[in-house]
Amino acid sequence: MTEPTPDTFDSKAFLKTVPHKPGVYCMMSADNTVLYVGKAKDLKNRVSSYFRGNLVNPRIWSMVKQVRNVQITITETEAEALLLESNLIKKHNTRYNVVLRDDKSYPYIYVSDGKFPRVTFHRGARKKKGQFFGPYPSAGAVRETLGQLQKLFLARQCEDSYFSNRSRPCLQYQIKRCTAPCTNEISAEDYRESISHTVQFLQGKNEQLTDSLVSKMDEAATQLRFEQAADYRDQIEKVRLISQQQYISGGQGDVDVIALQLASGMACVQVMTIRGGNNLGSRNYFPKLPAMALQENSIMAHFIGQYYLSRTIPAKLLLSHEPDGIDVLSEMLNLKSDRKVSVTSKARGTSARWVDMATRNALHALQNQLILKDSVEKRMDALQEALSLDYIPNRMECYDISHTQGEATVASRVVFGPEGPIKSEYRRYNIEGITPGDDYAAMNQVLTRRFGKVEEDAKLPDILFIDGGKGQVSEAIKVLSSLQISGVDIVGVTKGEGRKAELDTLTIGKRRVELPHHSSALHLIQQIRDEAHRFAITGHRQRRQKARTSSPLEGIEGLGPKRRQELLKQFGGLRAITRASVEELAKVNGISRALAEKIYDRFNGE
Structure with a gap:
């Protein structure tokens, strides 16, 4: 070195x-x-x-x-x-390598441990006790499977806190989506049986599951429990129907089908996920390609190397192109998975048909992406002309403020580039310390926080869009001037009368500009403004909901979950706690006098 x-x-x-x-x-x-x-x-x-x-x-x-x-x-x-x-x-995130942009971990279905296990969606580290099934290609695929499991086996999916505090069955029991173990409507033994069937289904052991259900149905019929036998019959029919829809003829085990298409300097890789012989769906990726020209074999090698860094490696990979250094790649996969992984680009029979299907889907997705890219480029050219710019914008930021009568004010920042939204650069800001409802002060605070950071100087936008008119634009100009930031064009976007999109106007400095309603530039600006509004209002609703559902006890230093639970149990509710004296509070196990005074001051202080 x-x-x-x-x-x-x-x-x-x-x-x-x-x-x-x-x-x-x-x-x-x-x-x-x-x-x-x-x-x-x-x-x-x-x-x-x-x-x-x-x-x-x-x-x-x-x-x-x-x-x-x-x-x-x-x-x-x-x-x-x-x-x-x-x-x-x-x-x-190197400039000259093929880079796979995928920051989210794949979702799983999680079956917890315990007397009455829960079946639920999971994303992130798999450290909890229980069983994980997947990974699934998307959250939608997980939710679809969870919906099937609810209808088939009626296992609970509710939170543990909700489950442990029920005194009567909830709506899921009434619509036959749960057996209500929370109120002992089902025995622990019968519930464990339904969980066992759930696990068999998730493992792809549908034939074994069907045999088990047939045996249970025959046993129930022999003992003249015809209603229960009919329930088993209905389960068998549903399992067979789902198996016919999902099962890959001739395919068994865990397989990933990876197909690549390359055109006009852009690549699309489709990954089809097969687990236990069941097709769990597919997902398209558009890796960032370096400036230097690369062949499909090289892109495939780079993609696989990065894709399986944080994912479970299946027993077999079916590829549309043989990657460069396939022997080394296979050895790396074997090393990481600690078992033999089959990697082949010469599939035959049914496997070849699945590779062909993934390839066609990848081509379709790539064509759509190229059309979208071409459309964005045309709108960028139109924006340059409409705003009389001497450059084509490379980075555009838009800010919006959202609140309900001043409550839980949240500001959003969205970022767009030549290829569309850059979601990794999106940010939300919780606005504090201003007069409720003062949008100018909120805009001042968010822009000061954003542009006051030295480390972000290298990422100054070419255009700064503000959801608002002359007042908001003046506030933005004032902030950037105070921070001695120049070279940023500031544009306000004002909603039209009656919130009609075709009547939207722009504020540039002291000028008011109206673009034709059919203008591509106006459509691009509206897309950016609407995205900022969506991102802001989503954050505002989350913050407002959290504030309304949190307990006043949560903000007291030293009062953790166990002590809060003990307090509520001893006093029977929050109202009694607010009326209690310091001496009464201090009698609760784990509550010192100093902590009791903090609790008392929270509800009785000035």
Whole structure:
């Protein structure tokens, strides 16, 4: 490893220190930004290939000219290097690598432990006691499956706090979506049986489940329990119907089908998820491609390496294109999953038909994305012309304020670029310390908080849209002037009379501008404004709901959940607590006199 120099990089001196071993290299710019991450079986040979002048691709050479330092990490095997490469690409979001933008973990179905287990949606770390099934390709796929489970096995899906405080069955019991174990409408043994059937269904053991239900039906009929036998019969019919809809003919086990389409510098990768022989749905990804041209094989290799960093690896991968270094990729997957993973791009029979279907779907999604991109580019050109700009905007931010008569004021920031919304840059701001309902003060606060941060100076918008008229625009100009920020065009967007979109007007400085209702530029501005409004009002409603449903006891320092529960239990409710004296409060187990005084002051202080 060498130290960076201000203007040049002595590649010859550096290459003398690079060993002939597997590992990972990071190309660094003058400001220590990671430009590119790569892996190699032989670091010396691979890194040397970048510094041969005209012998390399011109686009690659444009990157190499920015390099001021190269950091290397030696690994034991090429497979370990591939795994480290994928981690570093995701960490640094490098400019010249294929980057998979996917910050959310896949959703699962979670079956908890306990006397009456709960079946529910789960996303995040799988550390709870119980069983997890998935991953599913989307939240919609999980909810659809949960709906089927409710109809089939009537297992509870309610929160534990809700479950433990029921005195009579809820609506789910009345509409036959739950057996109401909360009020002992079903025995623990029978409920465990329904959970067992649920688990079998989620594991894809539908034949075994059907055999079990048939046996139960016959047993109930023999004992003349015909109503119960009819219930088992209905379950069998539903299981078979769902199996026919989901089951992949000839397919068994856990499989991911990955198909890639590439056109006009954009790639679409569709991942079809199959678990236990059941098709759980598919999802499209549009990885960010580097400036340098890449073939499908290379993109497929980069995608798989990053995709399985934080996901469960199935037993088999069916691919539309053979990835570069398939042997190393297979070894990496085996290493990470600690078992043999089959990776093939030469599927036959039914498997080939599924790859073909995923490929067609990926092409359709890519075509739609290209049409959308073309539409956005045309609207950006129209915006440049409509606002008389001498540039095409690269970053646009819009701010909106939402509240209900001054209550729970929330400001939103949405960000748009040449390719549309940049949701990772969205932000919400809780507004405090202003006169309720003062939108000007709220706008002043959010803009001061946003542009007062030094670390965000590198991401100044070209255009700042404000949901409002002359007053809000003046407030924005005042804030940016006080912070000595220039070069940002400020545009106010005022709703038309009767909230008619075609009557919307723009405020630019002291000018009022009206664009034709059919203007592409106006449509783009309205899309950005409406997105900011949606994002703000969603945050406001969440904050308002939280404020209305939280207990006044929650804000008292030192009064945790257990002590709050003990207080409520001893006094029978919040009203009695508000009327209690310090001495009465201090008698409760775990409540010291000092804490009792805090509780008393909360309800009886000035």
